[in-house]
Amino acid sequence: MTSERGSPYAPHADAETVAMLDAIGVDDVEALFDIPEGVRFDGEFGIEPRSEQALRRELSALFAKNDDLTEFMGRGHYDHYVPSIVDNLSQRAEFLTSYTQYQPEITQGFLQALFEYQSMLVELTGLPVANCSMYDSATALAEAARLANRVRQVSGTRVLVPEFLRSGKRGVLDNYLAGTEMTVETYPMDDGNVDVGALSELVDDETAMIYAENPTVRGSIEERLADVGELASENDALFCLGTDLVALALLEEPASVGADVVVGEAGVLGLPSAYGMGLGLFATREEYLRQVPGRLVGVSEDAADKRAYTLTLQTREQHIRRERATSNICTNQAWVALRAAIHLAWLGPSGLVDLAEDCVRDAADLAERLDALLGLQAPVHDRYHFREFVVRCDQPAAAIAGDLESEGFAVHVVGEHLLQVCITDANAHDADGLVAAFEEVL
Amino acid sequence: MIYDQARYVENGQYEPLLSEKETTEVEVGGDDSPLPDDLTRDSVELPDLSEPELARHYTRLSQMNWSIDSGPYPLGSCTMKYNPKFTEDVAADPNGAVHPDRSARSVQGTLKLLHGLQEYLAKIGGMDAVTLQPPAGAAGEFAGILVAKAYHEANGDDRNEVIIPASAHGTNFASAAMAGYDVVELPSDEDGRVDVEALEAAVGDDTAALMLTNPNTVGLFERDIEQIAETVHEAGGLLYYDGANLNALLGRARPGDMGFDIMHYNVHKTFATPHGGGGPGAGPVGVVDELAEFLPSPRVRERSSRSGYELFDPERSVGKVHGFHGNWLVLVKAYAYIARLGDEGLLDASAKAVLNANYLGSQVEFDIPYGPFHHEFAATSGEKDAANVAKRMLDYGVHPPTTKWPEMVPEAMLTEPTEIESKKSLDDLAAAFNAAAGDDEETLADAPSRTTARRIDQVSAARNPQLSWRALDDESDDDA
């Protein structure tokens, strides 16, 4: 430790400071600040510095104020078991404390890792272009709609989204389109799936994009996605499909149902529950390559004719194209993408498919067990489910959820008499406990 | 010659792709599947390696990567500071790993931390209210401009222009455009600051906001800030502060006191959260009282000391800029950093950041056209191509500065050492600058030669984009 009174992360010994001031030709550091008197501040924020040890105690005590609940929650933010290797490797300072790869000659490692992340998304989506991340699934969806606005300028301004859509996603979408002519409208769902008939009534040649999710926010698996893709294609609209990195391994391949853009949550792998922090997945067709938002890693050669990686097609981005950039995004979620890639590679294809299949089996089993309880019906929608499903309860849902908290469990309230329950490999071992807690509180 | 050893990588060994090591294609569906075949895909092909193989793969990749723990990282305007290790440990607290839809009463610790961070940031920026939702600085800019737009609309005021200095970050232009504004570019005066006369001519009934970085992107404090604020306010516009350079001012001046109405904070820059090779960041936004009701929702407030903290929706909120609550883990690290430093540490951080930049500037042989600068300076490499000089600096074992930006300085080398470098380290940096300055054009054009990769051909990467290993396979098929 250098100075007791300064920043613990500034290494200057007093003699060094003096030598440096001499070299500059001033007596005092304050002389280097060219700030008019009128806007000077006295430096008193009233923030007490604490030692590292004290802070670890303080924050540990603070987090202990969070109730220790077993979460059966999803709806866009999922908790899968993250293997130790993810933390261990991603925490290597060479990854964690690096910057965007503006000098590719000394950042080949991270670039390769991001290239591999892109490549795995290409394998899973069947679409040839994937960027190296958006902030989360909501901003990825919103960027897809902005892409639709750019590539479908002639054919209209309507964006059609499902009736069941997380409010956070809808909110971000509305804001990202606020500066355009685009309008967002909802189409109805039919027992947990897209109401294809109703959608076909709504869609017209003014439609720029149709958005659907698989699985839906209620966990139901879509059964007529190809029809949605067809509707979009017939009307010259973009078909944007929302999904996640685990579901992709099992459910219909987006390219095979005609998806033009795939968005969704990639942080389902690599990130534990993190209060909604995410990793936006974004993949699309080759023809929209130059309209893609965010960073892309490509392959080239170095002066010794060896394969090398570099950020590429940067003229799309804000630092070059400024107000005409495809997006304002600069810093994205690169490190989270690294974590997801490590997790994905650790699972391997069999591990990933097994995990995805368990998301269907465990949800079906748990729904059946809850359905057997007096006063509960599950799943509400007569569909296959992935990870989660909606439960109808005779008693008020909020009261049941509150009582479950007292029993140590957290679930979603999605309607006056509707709960939503999500099961993954992170909480499946507590399924008995959840069922018992339901029995207790009903 | 000052350096004669390769500092970075001894061998030119590349790490093969995961797909080159091993992939397996597995069938999906079939009799054991929990889903009928028409709802599943046919197969999945992915890398299939053992854990030890993966450990070596990613360890090797990490060895092929520069970082702040590798050495100086003086990228101007990027503010690459040391990331204290303990912040990782506090962010990893399992009790902090909660779902964003948890009831407020069950996550009082989380909400208290967020509330505490809102308060810290408000004090540091001289702002009245803060949202932590934007997941990066650019997202903060966008949120801030949405707030400005909502404010004007609430006043029945139809304004369609945002004024931005030519030397500003590209994100400013892009964020304003995303919100639907026309961008009006403002030239600099010959001293490198805002041209106040040009500003007076530019503002008017159409002006929604002026976006400004202070100190600006060549490190100069906008001395006329009070007059600038008055000019914009008199025209009915708002003043937006881009927090990219806040590290230069900590404790010495606050955007709120300068007349700014809205600001974003770049926590990876000012509050030392790790940048992770391109994120995650966080871009909290602070506003003055009058704008608080427009901030994104939800925010955190303290109900009473007995009933604790709650989430609430500001009355006329612009809504959401992130699906949930932003980049939580990053916010925890920012809180821990601010609390570790306290008033004295923050004040010292800006002192040493400005001292370091000025000392380094005094040791570098390149001309620095604008001053007096604070935390960063824009040197010019003159007749030499700044990008080539930067590549040569890689051979000398340091990361070079930001090059060719801002454009007001020809062949700019925008340099920001931050407070974390010692005199010795700055001397090494200066030596790298000066050694490159002394190298001939041919050497510069051939650099780097001592790095993992030699100079990479950007042109062919862009002309023939290959963005996945599938594309690489297709390419080699074409060759065959």
Place this chain on the structure above:
Amino acid sequence: MFEVPDDLRYVESHEWTSTDDVARIGITDFAQDELGDVVFVELPDEGDELAKGEEFGVVESIKAVSDLYAPISGTVVGVNEALFDQPELVNDDPYAEGWMLEVEPADEAEFDELLTAEEYREQTE
């Protein structure tokens, strides 16, 4: 010195046009040099209308993007599709193989309003 053929006409934004019945349009040697290695060219389709002084496309290098401005008004009757695969033709041969559009001029009087080779040379010196 940059090449400025005498038989072409020019605009300040560095596009050239021939004065033929079907006029060819491209960017000048000076412009390609300023841009550096061209990596991408975006051009209108055949049948599109050009309006003098309006943007008609984009040319990109690694670090820069430039709009292309129509030196004359008219109808696009030909597009140099070779540029989509070989944008480097713009660098290598800006006045011949690197041409961009063939245009049927709407008003041949517009040619007289353009810079002559000599006037353009003066501008770039």
